[in-house]
Amino acid sequence: MRHFITVRNFHLLIAVTSLSLLGVAFYMEYAMGLEPCPLCMLQRIMFFIVAIAATLSALHKAGRKFYLPTIITFAAIGAGLSIRHLYLQSLPFDELPACLPGLSYMFEVFPWQEIMQAMVMGTGECGDTLWTFLGLSIPGWTLVAFTSIVVANLVISIKFSNQN
Template sequence: MNLASPRSLFFLAFLACAAMLGSGFYLQYVIGLEPCPLCILQRIFFAGAGLFALIAALHGRGRRAYSLLILLSSLAGAGTAGRQIWLQTLPADQLPACLPPLDYMMQTMPYADVLWTMFHGSADCAEVNWTLLSLSIPEWSLLAFVAFSLFALIQFFRRG
């Protein structure tokens, strides 16, 4: 199989998404960082992009449709990461109130309200608990989502 074939590239994109998810789970379960609601949403968008990339790699057809799905998932993830970065720049007195745990919200609130509350973010989302090369987790996520978006656009407009 040609390394630059669309199927190979989609599989590499899947592996990159899996690595991003693995990093998040490592930070949660080994390092002990609890994900905020926006972090959880970013994981969902990484999983979506990765799932579409894996299906595209296995299916071998519909490159443009799968590229569009990866692009949509990546753009939604980039928006979520951007929102979290914005929350991290706010002064403490302008931050939204902290949220109850996600499992409690799922039991007591309608799903639409839970999603809206998660997208809105909270003061928990503004904490910077970990950095790598002076970039926080949402900044790394934003870079990854931009890279996945560019990948999806290149695959969408690629000939052949």
């Protein structure tokens, strides 16, 4: 059992988990018809970056000192985006930011700086709670996932700091 608990296996698990969560997000979008808001899109990007970094870490043993902080950083950014999303969901309807046109239209018309600002700050549709499970909305579950990834990688960095 001791040989199974390695940095490589931890990162493979994180990569598979992140990609599975992306699969769930695409299922919710295309099968369930839940339209992702700009903050949802950014959280997906963070899961994708975490999955790539965790996969590279699992495959590239010598670069783990680079991949650990990368995974922690992008998972922490994802957690911050989730917290912002939960904050918007807690606001009364009249205090939500204005709704904007769809992202495809925004990419055609708006400068990229305005698009990024709108995505990070969130829009009115980010305040909608479209789905819950066990009392948590989608950004609540993404916060749990991102926080778990950060904690797991902090444990990895402490416990396996002497391991190559």
